[in-house]
Amino acid sequence: MTSERKENPDTPAMLAAVRTSLSPERFATYLRASAGDPDLALRLHTRNTALSAGFYGPLQSVELTLRNTLHRALARRYGAAWFDNPATGLNAxxxxxxxxxxxxxxRGxxxxxxPHTVAALSFGFWVALLGPGGSANYAMTLWRPxxxxxxxxxxxxxxxxxxxFDHLRTFRNRIAHHEPIFTRHLAADYAKILTLAGWMCPLTRDWIARHSRIPTLLAADPAQESLF
Incomplete structure (x- = not known):
């Protein structure tokens, strides 16, 4: 893909169309970071997209691990349908x-x-179960038992x-909503992903690290990156 892009560079008309497709407001973020140079701004947008795509796999693995780990813990205490058991003490x-x-x-x-309910609940739902729970006092009803x-x-x-986990949820949502992440300390974000996975399962953490493209992407020359 990289060699093809070099041999067949994007035309001015194509670049102008992409800037319009991205919207002036979104593109302005990349322009400001590129000192007003539109070509550099598009290159930065391409890098942001490549990095976001690279983070998708590790984030997905942590989200699935959290969901299933919390579900198993609650099922052991309150039964497989813990979400229907009043003793679980869920908040409103x-x-x-x-x-x-x-x-x-x-409806679908x-x-x-x-199984279907657990799989369909959002990452935010699972992270919230680790929170204080308000008047439900999750420290007593969920955390300790x-x-x-x-x-x-x-x-x-x-x-x-x-x-x-709430910090990770915010990062995940930025990627899910196609927001810029290039200004973040991405090496620290990646380290946090591995740390949180390790809290639950060190072998899963090692598997994520083994298959992750993030270290390669962070070390890559932005000029060589492609969207796809």
């Missing part, structure tokens, strides 16, 4: 999210059973674990 936000998720599954003609066991390799308080 969680109850509403579960109800809306199951209603959406029904899926069975709103435990169940969720603390989900992090066997992290000797840390609930507040710290929740804060770190």
């Amino acid at each position: 936000y969680a109850i509403t999210e579960i109800a809306q998720t199951r209603a959406k599954l029904k 003609r899926y069975v709103p059973d435990a 169940a969720l603390s066991a989900a992090f066997p390799h992290a000797r840390l308080p609930r507040k710290t674990i929740h804060r770190e």
